[in-house]
Amino acid sequence: MKKPKPGSPDIYDVLPELRDEEYEALKRDIAEHGILVPPIIDGESGEIVDGRHRVRAWTELRAERTRVQDYPRDVRRFASDEERVAVFIASNLFRRHLNRQQRAEVVARLREQGWSLRRVSDVLGVHHETARRDLSIVANATIPDRVARRGGGTYPSRRPKLVPSIFVRSARDEGRARAALVALGEEAPGPDLRRSEEKARLAALARRRAGEVPESVEGPSWEIRTGDFREVLADMPDHSVDAIVCDPPYNAPGVPLYSDLSDFAARVLKPGRLCVAYCGKVSLPEQLERLGEHLEYVWTGAIFLPGRHTIFRHKMIFGRWRPVAFFSNGPYVVRTTIVDALWAPGRGEKRPDDHPWQQAVAPFERLLEMVSKPGELVVDPFTGSGTTGVACMATGRRFLGADVDSGAVALALQRLSDNGGPADVPGWAVTSGV
Ligand SMILES: C[S@@+](CC[C@H](N)C(=O)[O-])C[C@H]1O[C@@H](n2cnc3c(N)ncnc32)[C@H](O)[C@@H]1O
Secondary structure (H helix, E strand, O other): OOOOOOOOOOHHHOOOOOOHHHHHHHHHHHHHHOOOOOOEEEOOOOOEEEOHHHHHHHHHHHHOOOOOOOOOEEEEOOOOHHHHHHHHHHHHHHHOOOOHHHHHHHHHHHHHOOOOHHHHHHHHOOOHHHHHHHHHOOOOOOOOOOEEOOOOOEEOOOOOOOOOEEEEOOHHHHHHHHHHHHHHOOOOOOOOHHHHHHHHHHHHHHHHHOOOOOOEEEOOOEEEEEOOHHHHOOOOOOOOEOEEEEOOOOOHHHOOHHHHHHHHHHHHEOOOOEEEEEOOOOOHHHHHHHHOOOOEEEEEEEEEOOOOOEEEHHHOEEEOEEEEEEEEOOOOOOOOOOOOEEEOOOOOOOOOOOOOOOOOHHHHHHHHHHHOOOOOEEEEOOOOOOHHHHHHHHHOOEEEEEEOOHHHHHHHHHHHHHOOOOOOOOOOOOOOOO
16 A cells, blocks of 8 residues: 655644444455445556545455455546645544544644634535634644745645546556546546546647647658648549558548549559548448449458447447448459458557557558558548558558658658658658669
8 A cells, every 4th residue: 555645734633543343344345246436546646535444455355265246446637735634524524423522632633733713614524613622622723824835835725626537447448548547647537437538638639739740741651631631632643552541530521532532543543543532430331332433342341349348328339340442443353352341459458649540550551451552642631640550661562651640741841750651661662663
């Protein structure tokens, strides 16, 4: 169990210790029911702010080989040590039945730590006159007039604010919640872990947008352009591209883009080559129809997403796979085999600073091997975080990407630079062979 941070008030001494019989009763209860009240964790330090006895009992039970399930956690961001103390006191007092003398001791110790009487009474849930009377029965308490500020000075006491928190159900998710809180910075988390992570990813994207992003950047075997693909890729020569592998937006405003993709692919793809596009399921029929406006339908594949699902609330459907459409420019020229079911590895979790729509790299690598050969040019007009580009580097393809969102381009540039591919392949530049 971690100690309070150096310099923080020694808050865990404020309350009387649990008696042995109380602790044993708690442990028996946890052995039978598990931990029902989630311990509160400091998202920054990982310190247990509330629930030390519960976690200690749980840890002992596990060590004694008693089967107890992992427990829920409430991971919070505290603005200050003061706030952490307030939460610790409040959550403990509601569960412990203190007699008047015990409560008076708590009042006195908080006052000794510089708390105003009003704030002590707020946290204890008693009238401030009650707190004052409590105090009068502790003869040796020394009470300062103002609340002391750490690092010097004093300030008037404040009511504790609502502390941003994320509820999780396991140690693994506690790590994710802490990472999300750090990535969110000052922003409030969402109502649960998933929403908080989504919010963190959007916040990271917004931060990247605020930075300077060049119009076009090249690596040894890749290039990314910032802007609408219909404009920034307009200079691509006809029939110069070996394959298009992409993941357009699936939402309603994105649906017409499948027509523009079809038009673009029919112009730049070499005859018989493939345009592979991830699709959504809500508008799948319309997306397929639009792709077919200028291209020929070849096949529909599936990317299975283990551990991850999209919830379509109105239809009560949990989606666990993504359709991927194969269309060719004119009659399909068979060059290698296609396997139409692919699995994204692991549980498909994303980090809080990933792109909100970032896809797993592995299925893209497999798709590239099915639709192109090493050294060939692959284009992704909807680059996002650059997953197609990263897969191109891993499989030895040249890559040209574009994205209208400068935040996405900034992330793609970072990922591509980290996975820059071999620099010593002759004729490796993106424009060679175009
Ligand atoms: C589903 S995301 C791609 C995610 C990507 N596959 C990844 O793994 O990160 C679609 C991307 O298309 C971009 N986009 C939308 N309309 C566009 C347009 N007209 N031209 C270029 N990019 C566009 C969006 O900004 C977004 O980043």
